[in-house]
Amino acid sequence: MYPPYTVACNGWVLKRFLRLLAEPLKKLSRWKMIPLGKISTSVPSQSFKLGQFTVDWQGSNTKKPSLRISHQSNEALPVLQTSPGESFVSGGNVRLNITEERGSIEIDERKYADFTHQIIDGIKQEDDTLEIYGRLLSSQSADDGLQYVLILQTVGSRELNFQLQITDGYVNQIQLQFVTSADEHFYGFGEQFSDIDCKGQWIPIVCEEGGIGRGDRAPKALNLLGVSGNRFSSYAPMPYFFTNKRRSIFLTNTEPTIFNLRDPQIATIRVVSSCMQGRILCGESPLDIIELYTNYVGRMPPLPDWLHSGAIIGMQGGTEFVRRVWSQLRDFDTPIAGFWLQDWVGQRRTIAGKQLWWNWQLDESTYPGWQQLVNDLAKAKIAVGVYVNPFLVERPLQPDQKQRHLYQEAIEQGFVVKNQAAKPYLIESTDFSAALLDVTNPDARKWFKSILKDEVLGKGAKFWMADFAEAAPFDGVYAADESGLLYHNEYPVDWVRLNREAIQEQNQEGDAWFFNRAGFLKTPSHSTSMWLGDQNTSWGKNDGITSALKGMISGGLSGLSINHSDIGGYTSIANPILEAIGVGFKRSRELLYRWMEMNAFTPIFRTHEGNQPDKNVQFYTDKHTFTTFSYWSKVYAALAPYRRELMTEAAIKGYPLVRHLVLHYPDDPHVYKLEDQFLLGREFLVAPVLKPGQKSLNVYFPAGEWTHLWSGNTYGSLTTGIRQKVPAPLGQPAVFYRKGSKAIESVLENFKTKNILTGAPSA
Template sequence: MKAPWQSSYPVTYPQYTIACNGWVLKRLLRLLTEPFKKLSSWKLIPVGKISTSVPSQSFKLGEFTIDWQGSDTKQPSLQIIHQSNSTKIIWQTSPGCSFVSGGDVRLTIIEERGSIEIDEQKHANFSDQIVEGIKQENDTLEIYGRLVGRQSSSDQPQYVLKLRTVGSKELDFQLQIIDGNVNETQLQFTTSPDEHFYGFGEQFSDIDCKGQWIPIVCEEGGIGRGDRGPRTLNLLGVAGNRFSSYAPVPYFFTNKGRAIFLTNTEPSIFNLRDPQIATIRVSSSCMQGRIFCGETPLDIIELYTNYVGRMPPLPHWLHQGAIVGMQGGTALVRQVWSKLRELDTPIAGFWLQDWVGQRRTIAGKQLWWNWQLDETAYPGWQQLVSDLAEAKIAVGVYVNPFLVDRPLKSNPQQRNLYTEALQQGFVVKKNQAEPYLIESTDFSAALLDLTNPDARKWFKNVLKEEVLGQGAKFWMADFAEAAPFEGVYAGDESGLVYHNQYPVDWVALNREAIQEAGKEGDAWFFNRAGFWQTPSHSTCMWLGDQNTTWGINDGIVSAVKGAISGGLSGFSINHSDIGGYTSIANPILEAIGIGFRRSRELLYRWMELNAFTPVFRTHEGNQPDKNVQFYTDEDSLKTFSYWAKVYAALAGYRQQLMIEAATKGYPIIRHLILHYPDDPNVYKLEEQFLLGSEFLVAPVLKPGKKTANVYFPAGEWVHLWSGNTYGNVTTGIKQTVPAPLGQPPVFYRQGSKVAQSVLEALKAKNIVIRNS
């Protein structure tokens, strides 16, 4: 594989300011004016005209053909096809329209508790394009010329678009604008009303993003993201929006077999609102990426993950049962463990996130971010770890890249990692001396500077000594989406360039700690923040903080969509918190319909869902005492035990799928387009999925539902609980199926040998009850 392209010319970036003073007023004004902005094109670099003196000609780059329709045509255009299918257009420009444009912009960035808003102020657009020449040298083609601004014809920055083969089905591109005043680059190409766009990392509101405007910037997922909730969350900047994502990726593929991704780390925007023309814009004078040609969506995912990396199989021991998420100390853990043993509940691990001790904040119970065991919270820790290990149950903990100054009067021997890091210059700074403190609920924390090799080495030792050294075999590697844009980094990186890269470096650090400790394949972690290189380093993704609701943008529905879209983007092993995390359990707010807490029905439906995902893990949430838990009473314990057994029965099949994930990049949770790319009825499906290729899962995502409308792709599908057959051999069909609580719509492919082995495992546990 060829090395990434180096920029041939100096790269310029937009200047930006961070909104500080008066940011609440600014946000209020933004919220009030946003509806008007959406009706205008004020953010767009408009598509301009193209002119040229270069005649029509074709070029061969490996197995690609680049066809230029030039000066001898009325409307110049560019088209790329592949010799495997000359009728399939890989990439095409709109005849007579520019395909390269640029802008001179300044950015205003609002950062608030991990949430990001970026506003652009345009100084100049260069929309019209002149193609002055095209030349080929070996496997590289250069298209070059000038851009013309409509405001002024005197400034005509130069541009160079390079195309280079890197494989039989991959084409690298680099677009560079050569002018110190142009700091934003845009690429335009044709689309059609019937083209559907998938990918873009984890997207929680839309899987098919056609017609949308998708910003690619890592940020806090937000609370509500458009679902009903307290309006003050919008003003405080923590509500998020439909495209707020912990793990966005500048990548897509379509039902037309086309795929593009950017290797830029700067913020970018994919504008798919126009039914005929799509644009990609990046905050840099240089845009770089890759175009793929695949016969099927699975081919494209394999090509894509061959570049960005693939996630390894999870340890074998994880598949034996549930990851039990608990807090509250040693005595409570032993008490609940005893009850689960009585029900013969299969348990793989206890995840004890409050191992560092708890503090009270406005968000509920939060942890002390000083990454070492608090023995006052867990007396007899080593004996607990030993007893669980004897029962083949692992212990997990919680870690993030923040550090707080914790009072240690009760244990003077305990380390203060915050002080250690500050003394050695291991945190992101506000200036050359002062640490950059980031607000989180009602306290502030310093952030580990991952551009500093010594800081990385120090924190890896913390993980090896304080986490793995205390007997933990897994942990949540939380946060990482809040690297400040105005932070001062040891590596001299600009926050604009480094912000999206920080989550990649965070997961890489965690993976390296496991490898250096000799625990690869046995220890693992799960992270929520990510970017395009994350699959190279992560051992497992998790979908962050959903609300404890049925909400489509931030409740159980969004967990399904996030898992599906993430799988399409290389995050092949992913899961959600059973029952969700965030609740606003205030009786007054609940009475007026904007507060919420976890109901029993929601908890049970989420258990049903997660039994058919890679990891079956509970979370108590931010207000444990105000939400129904799996251990609330006998019925909740029995229900949890039942679905843990279902999850464990699928172990063999999941392990097969994880081998596919590691070798081909295929996701465990799959959109139906991956196996039925020629069925247009699956293109808009967003609330049902395939587990591998053999199981169809249509989780119940609304309260009080006893039936479900399920789309069955061509073939016969057997209902897991009744044995009844659904579907049609020759064509897809939608049918209504029973879906009482405890029997979610799950089906397996008729005649599937894999499904039969799963069925036998379920029968052995007395799980599946057939109608006679």
Template sequence: MGWLGRGAVALAALGVVAAGWYAWQGGRERPVWSELHVPPAFAAPRSFSLGEYEFAWRGRGFDLHRAAHPEKSLWAAQGGFLAAGIGHARVEEHRGAMFVDERRGLLCREQSVEGFRLVGRQLAIDGHLRCTDGRISAYRLSLEDDGARGLRLAVQLDDPALNRLYLSWSRDPDEHFFGFGEQFSHFDQAGRRLPILVQEQGIGRGLQPITLGANLTARAGGDWWTSYAPVPHYLTSKLRSFFSESGAYQVFDLRDERRVQLEVHEGRLAARLYAGDSPSELVEAHTSLVGRMPPLPEWTQHGAIVGLQGGTARVRGILDKLERAGVPLAGVWLQDWVGQRSTSFGKQLWWNWTLDERHYPHWPELSVELRGKGVRTLGYVNPFLVDVAEKGGGARNLYREALRQGYLVRDAAGQPLSLLNTSFSAGLVDLSNPAARAWLKQVLKEEMLARGFSGWMADFGEALPFEAQLASGEDAALAHNRYPEEWARLNRELVEEVGGAGELLFFTRAAYSRSPGLTTSMWLGDQLVTWDRHDGLHSALIGLLSGGLSGFSLNHSDTGGYTTIRNWLKDYRRSEELLLRWIEFSAFTSLLRSHEGNRPQDNRQVYDSPVALAHLARFTGVFTALAPYRARLMEEAAQRGLPLVRPLWLHYPDDPASLEEPPRSFLLGDQLLVAPVLEEGADTLEVALPAGRWVHLWSQREFVARAGGRVKVAAPPGQPAVFYPVGSLVGEELRRALDVRGLLTSPVSAE
């Protein structure tokens, strides 16, 4: 039964108590609003020109706008806009999940504004904060013109003892908030309190009873906001956009209808206020700062990347089945190249980045055979290392090497941290140590790339404990969110050092603000093998849409999901129907990659049945037919930062269809609208289309959509709802390409 065992029922009452405790804890997390005191000398309205922008002081608040468009506010506040304090956070890491117990001490809520100083295109606002213990601390808030992109914002507190900052600004009651990196449960975050902390997303994330069981037995259930890749960046329906450049733990509080508050666990803040006349312009502004993702290697776009495990003989046998079924293959992803181990969670890997020649005998012959068929091999790595002494077999022991040379993250006593995963522990490479980085890159060159791999999953990156001691001397609390950026940077350096740019692929799970400029591809992490929006197929759609607005333009999911649970109370196993629908969904994203899951024997697999094989062959054909269109979109992503998978809001911000919550459809580029089947047993869909004339791909039927209306279409297996605007060259080219391949007609007839 694994770690979600029979104790779940006996612990149900404890779960109720725990839920009450967490609700009480959440009730303490109120915004810290400040009271503004303005001396008479500063009560009169005045304006300041900051190049393209104008700051208008209203006496008890301000409005910031472009000088040419005073009617559109980019950032504003009424009353107090800054508070500070001293807080004490106990942050516990457990299997990659982060548990924050924040205790507020001193608060400084009384704010004054006592000076404006304009130097060139930079305005400094000076004042003081009075604290509850009587102390008075100076602050400075500065705004600086950044050209067409917007403005730079900085806040500095004079008292170094103040380690909490609370910045507040105005919002409209009907304003919708999108982005924040990968968010899986909700697309619109208005009305919510959203922490920004890189961590394990959890198992269930609110879906019951799995979340309760995971929390009670392993503290692993997660919550609606837990994410591997959060970003302190948003765009709104009023075309406002804000980005905090801080790496500290921070919280956006959007519960008040008229005010936003950002809580930052640091005594300073650098941020950006973006300007743009459309959602696309705001995405361009953000990605011009944090970086953009280059096009994927061409070989990834002409077939499926199929995840297989089990050793040389088993892989050859399954590849033969795929070949006979006519499945176009771009690559075979062999994550267990390092050897496989059984744990309480299922089939996992030996985290020692060397080839297991007992598991994969005759590797050179297999690699050459695959390359001869035009099939690339992909592997798996992460920044952890385990001691493989118990494994035996004489393999190079990377953990012992790293331990001997001092390359592992250490605790307060100077000892290497031992971090629990499932039923084993591992050491984490200290990426702040240049020597450790160089060593790990050399290991991957010698042990992985020299074996002929063309790509790999660069897993993990979310588990740096706050109490860790780093070689650089940096505070781990501030390095935590940026550790996945450094992990991506190491992999990117590896690619560039071997001259593999444009040819090698790595895909990362954990990410933060500047990951788009560092990684080559993203994937959404470990979804549950369910349909739901908490942690299943629907959550993958929401994650793609939200992450794309923060720069994750090339993203995809494990086709079929990953996490499988065997439990006497309720099983969570991948059904064939879910697998088929997930294949359909993945065919319209940047990569079509399958995963056997943590318990392969309990899941339906793409190679299990004639139906699954035929479906994979069909939609790999659809995926390859879309390659020319995706190539144009990837160039656009590299040049402008726009995602391949887009929310309707990006192109139809004023249409009611774009505000469906949660979204049930998406755009591939700006020419294809896809509504995947997200519910078990569904064979028809009602789709919200933006107003206009649309063509249904499979039937070629034309629909005239009206604002706020829906259209009903058949959606049997093999025919997810796909539309294109009347007259779209992309849509017509796709229709012809599918017709030539014999893929326009579904093998399953619609009623």
């Protein structure tokens, strides 16, 4: 059972303004934690064995009953423990008000009742299954309570399935409480762009548009347009965490969920459903937990081998411009893996800048001689990529072009999501509306896969951006008769699966690939690569270069092992007046170069011109930008042997390529809150420059000796972690490798052969 809900789209500025005025009051009531109640029982204390897990119940012969689950590998460290004398299960009866605005989601709730007091009536075990059952009481009611049951079942030696169900009554919200501590740090939750360690935070798990600014300085008009987002807006959130205490929980629910970690002593998980289900994991290390977790959610395959050869060049502007830039790149001996031509379908002007026509076919007026361009690039071993998303728009077709009207085809055949009136559900995007493909309809899936096969792969493209998928309407009508409350978070998984199936059915697995931004729990099973969505062309902590790093790290901790960002960011607000008062921004040369430095040590090295190409510094702006870009492309290409090994490891064990230091140094408390440096695999330590004007950094070196890539100087200590000041001038970021590492000998040889160790050319 899940709550009733209403859905609204603001649609006009005055209504949005009134909502903003009410925001302080809404924050007091939105998604409040169900209060902790008392627990009582007549069941005596006892202990149960579930495989290698021990479930200890401190019951009626104690003053404060509690539950404790531990693993035989470390009985002293519980994988779940409840607060003595306080309920660990509670419920509520609510109604939801959901506001959708250009992919951004707000959920308010109206609460009618809380069931906070818990009674344990019995515990019984049958083989490897344990049931704990009882009743929940409301402080405002004198009835006998509502029945619930918690079922624990072993899955493997280190995994417990759990299902927590309120079995009667009108409760439509369920909450699980457990003990934490001030020194416990929580990681995961999918891609999180503002915090990697989420202890002390309140994390909603609702797939949505990332927003513009997300707390960084930006024009207030973005709030009125409903596109500003917040610190926890995420394209790819996941109901999963692990901690430095070697424990982990993930849910298999698809309904919106809240993880409340604000209280230093009590953590709560709340789902808008009468049933919560998931899995408890216990690992000897964080890497063990990631391996267990990805056993369930799936793992991403290695990238096609051709992609390691160099940069993916993000271009727009048509055939002649692409050829001109390609010629210039050859003059600088730039290693190129592919040209990503996102405007292959043609462009139009909107309030967001230049946007594409969503009618997924080649626009020959933009790319005359397309096939010759594809053939010429192929002879140079350079792939061509394009852009698609699950939306369709009505486009005026040119009389001289032989194009299908895909929007009309989809409408006539019933292939789009419908509204409650059984009409196409038109979703607003900037200043136009679009229909959304109904991926629950098998015929619609087959139809769109045929488009990918014929219009994309069939036109010579080997890769594409599979954009969007966060805006599946909560009040939409789907062919599979799914409730939008349950299906909204699942839509991105089905969208990615569709793209992967098109490649497989065309027998191009391992050669063709795509990158997507939206995701949920099982996205790693189907994605061939993630991308971090639209960051600002800024130094902002919540939506600039820093957020790209955090999103890549947190996503990697959540099973998204192969991920990357647009070099230089995407969103600009390049208005001179707004820039003068500090709320406008555009890509500077320094920002572009620092982003190149960071992304050369990530899985994919791809540029993007951004939403206002003419306002931003580009890799092709002048001779120096070409030279610098060529240099970092060579660095990326030289790392290929090492990346291949890491991708094989990712496919087998689920380990990310870009890693938080906690994965390899889980006993070092100094790494727990590090959010500005990362490991590439185990052997490279990278501390990118994330602020303008910086020429040195204070880098934390975990125990061991580290060699500076550019100077060959040694940093760190063999016996302990240490923080040291290191030079980081433009062109020589703070990059180190483990001293004496055998794993990167081929990379170092590549660097020497290609004369890379001198650093990028100075400005």
